[in-house]
Amino acid sequence: MSKQNNLLILILTIGVFGILTTEMGVIGILPSIADHFDISVSKAGLLVSLFALAVAISGPIMPLIFSGINRKKVMLLVLGIFVVGNIVSMFASSFTVLLLARVIPAFFHPIYCSLALTVAATSVSKENAPKAVSKIILGVTAGMILGVPITNFIAGSTSLGMAMLFFAIVNAIAFIATLIFVPSLPVKEKLSYGAQISVLKKPIVWLAITTVVFIGSATSSINSFIAEYLETVTNISGKTLTLALLILGLASLVGNLAGGNLLTKYASKTAIFFPIVLGLVHILSFLTGKSTVPMMITILLWGILFAIGNNVSQYWITSAAPEAPDFANGLFLSCGNLGITIGTAVGGLFISGMGTQYIVLGGLLFLILSLVSIVLRSYMYSPKTKQLAS
Structure with missing residues (x-):
């Protein structure tokens, strides 16, 4: 550059x-x-x-x-x-x-x-x-x-x-x-307004929209309650809590750079493996959430993967509508905020119904849904599938 x-x-x-x-x-x-x-x-x-x-x-x-x-x-x-x-x-x-x-x-x-x-x-x-x-x-x-x-x-x-x-x-x-x-x-x-809006006629765009909403819901269902999770489940507070949140923030900055590099080299593989890896980290946090040191490692991984998720979401929706980049990025922001709203609501339901520790289940649910939509798009629009269809 x-x-x-x-x-x-x-x-x-x-x-x-x-x-x-x-x-x-x-x-x-x-x-x-x-x-x-x-x-x-x-x-x-x-x-x-x-x-x-x-x-x-x-x-x-x-x-x-x-x-x-x-x-x-x-x-x-x-x-x-x-x-x-x-x-x-x-x-x-x-x-x-x-x-x-x-x-x-x-x-x-x-x-x-x-x-x-x-x-x-x-x-x-x-x-x-x-x-x-x-x-x-x-x-x-x-x-x-x-x-x-x-x-x-x-x-x-x-x-x-x-x-x-x-x-x-x-x-x-x-x-x-x-x-x-x-x-x-x-x-x-x-581009005319009609030409930009017409990208919504493409099934691949709606698959991308669905993926972005699910990824946003998966990350926000936990991130929105991260401080409460650490206080009530891991039982840390004060300076230790501040340190944990700082680790989360700094790790997310590293995750942004990692996400950009991964998408440059292995776009489809990064998208597919993201929900799988984050799901494993969610399971890890559920098993080790009550231990401070293992949870600090989990926080580090959460931060990195949270940022990679943002990168994956933006790439997934703009690559589905490259002819209307401004409109596609607007959809990314709108769907991301919709995901935050849904994920926060679902996380709150898990807290009130089962307890704070179980917010990871809500995250896992949305990650499974996002993986399904990612794999479906990858299969439907792969060169091999297109060749067979033609």
Whole structure:
């Protein structure tokens, strides 16, 4: 990759990190927000759930609407909206104002992330596209996992307002860097809305959508309750819990790079073996969950595989619709958020019905379903099957 491409991908990575930290960072400060506005923690949780719902709704639509506009201008628009939203959040006089300041930018979230993935993939050769995309997903994963402890630390050390300022600063850095260093990115071959939506007629796309939802459900059914699992099953807390979550976050960064390399060399095999390997790790965690040291090893593996799962999901859906990359990446974001919603709900049901230790069963269920859909697509669209059909 040239220096210019490396700089472009770095800026895009910072941008998605800022947007994902804005989305997920508040998880660690929900109790503080509840106290500040004198509301329940469950009501404060609307800051997360409504944000995710907005992303799921706008995922396929907004990237489609903006697909024909100069990509640099669109990215500046989205980053600017996030900067303004975070500044308004700093000075929000009521919870309603804070909620609006988060939900409105959430509708624009899929536009930037979809464009970042598309621009990264098209800025390099087709063979190196998975590696370039993995770096963008590195920003996504870092925002989702590392954003929470960073925000919690800032709010605990200073104030809620300073945590919101942190969101604004990261997005502002990405805005300024985009403005100065990113060249104009006009859309050379604009696809009509109909041409992009028409990819939904392809069965392979629906198989990919199903796979992404199942993978998202499998990982989130455990990740959403990881802290509770470690506290109640492994019986660790305090600094040890913080260390475990840090291991999870750092391992996920390694997993992003590993996922990009694996998909570059062995795309289909990586997709097929991912749910099998993660399923074995789930079984391992069920057997060793009550022992601290073995569980730390499991946490390390969880982090690596969580990130690889994100890479597999993005590749699986964009490779099914290469003629409409922006729309495909929007579908990836929408289906991923739908998977988070389903997985979290199912994980909660297992906790209330059987106990926290059994959330791994929900993960295993979704992994089996994802493996079936991956194998079905691999068989139906293999060169040998096509040859026999013809």
